[in-house]
Amino acid sequence: MAKKVTKSADEMSFLDHLEELRWHLIRATVAVLIAAGIAFMAKGFIFDVILFGPKNADFITYDILCKAAQYLGLNESFCFDEIPFRIQSRTMAGQFSAHMWTAITAGFIIAFPYILYEFWRFISPALHEKERSASRGFIIISSILFFIGVLFGYYIVSPLSINFLGSYQVSEEVFNDIDLSSYMGLVRTSALASGLVFELPIIIFLLTKLGLATPESLKKYRKFALVGILIVSAVITPxxxxxxxxxxxxxxxxxxxxxxxxxxxxxxxxxEERENQLTKRD
Known part of the structure; x- marks a missing residue:
């Protein structure tokens, strides 16, 4: 049986690169599905403890904000006994659908470092040795930022949104019966959006490497960035x-x-450019 010849990055055609990308995507997808399967089986913990946690008045975020408001003498809007709304499912497949999508989302979050690893394996052959050495911490740093963002979305964005929207009433005649898909969508979006927003330093790092961003341009457009950040904050928060x-x-x-x-x-x-020029002169 003939041995498969491994081609270098320079020898690979466009179709070879597409084939290589396909296998990286397949492996990343399998990792997500495996993690999603584990999350699917941990239904009780994920729903009752994690996802429905911000709905409870004793959630840690409300406790901290309540004590902070009392200490500073501010409005104690986070000091309450319950959030006046119920969660309901109004479709036959509502709960099963929520279970599936929640498991897939959890699978993506859990497998995120491996997804980055597959992405890194795809692009690393095109990098020089120095670039590969300088970017060795890419997976670790990106994963840490992503997980910090997810935690920020879960512990800050979700509780703020749930407390405001869940207790908001136009009249006492109207009671908030929140659909399960709506509640889950809010928690999932808050966590994932925050996780991706916290990847900003990595995105800027890559854009700078590609010559598409500079410190001067980032400073120049700081005011526009501030407006954009406030818009994003307004979208993902109450x-x-x-x-x-x-x-x-x-x-x-x-x-x-x-x-x-x-x-x-x-x-x-x-x-590095100056060192290369000196080397060429020598």
Whole structure:
């Protein structure tokens, strides 16, 4: 039986690259499905403890915000005994559908480091040895930022949204019976959106490497970025100023960190260029 010849990145055709990408996507998808299967079997813990946690008045976020409001003498809107709404399923497949999509979302979050690993395996052959060495922490740092973002979305964005929207009433005659898919969609979107937003430093790092972003351009468009961040905060949080500010602050910090990262990348690139020029002269 003939041995399969492994081609280098330079020898591979466009179709070869597509075939290689296909296998990376297949492996990443299998990892998500395996993690989703585990999450599917842990239904009780995921739903009762994690997803329905922000619905309970004793959730840790409400407790901390209540104590902070009392200490500062502010409006104690987070000090309450219950959030006045019930969750219901109004379709035959409503609960099963929520179970499936929640398992897939959990599978994606759990398998995220492996997805990044497959992405890295696909692009790394096209990088120089120095670039590969400099980017060794890519998977770890990206995963940490993503998980921090997911936790931020779960512990900050979700409770703020659930407390505001779940207790909001236009009249005492109207009681909030929230559909299961609507509730799950809010929690999932809050966690995933925050996780992806926290990847901002990595995105800026890659854009700087490609020459599409510089510290000067990031500073120049800081005002526009601020407006964009406030818009994103308004979209993923309830329409009150306090919630939007709480969400906007860490994103603004990430933007400033991204400027610093961009400056470091450019400084390193300029240093390498000078060393290469000196080497050529010698």
């Amino acid at each position: 329409p009150d100023i306090a919630s939007q500010v709480i969400v906007a602050i860490p994103v603004l910090i990430l933007y400033e960190i991204s400027i610093f990262i961009s400056r470091l990348v450019l400084r390193k690139q300029l240093k």
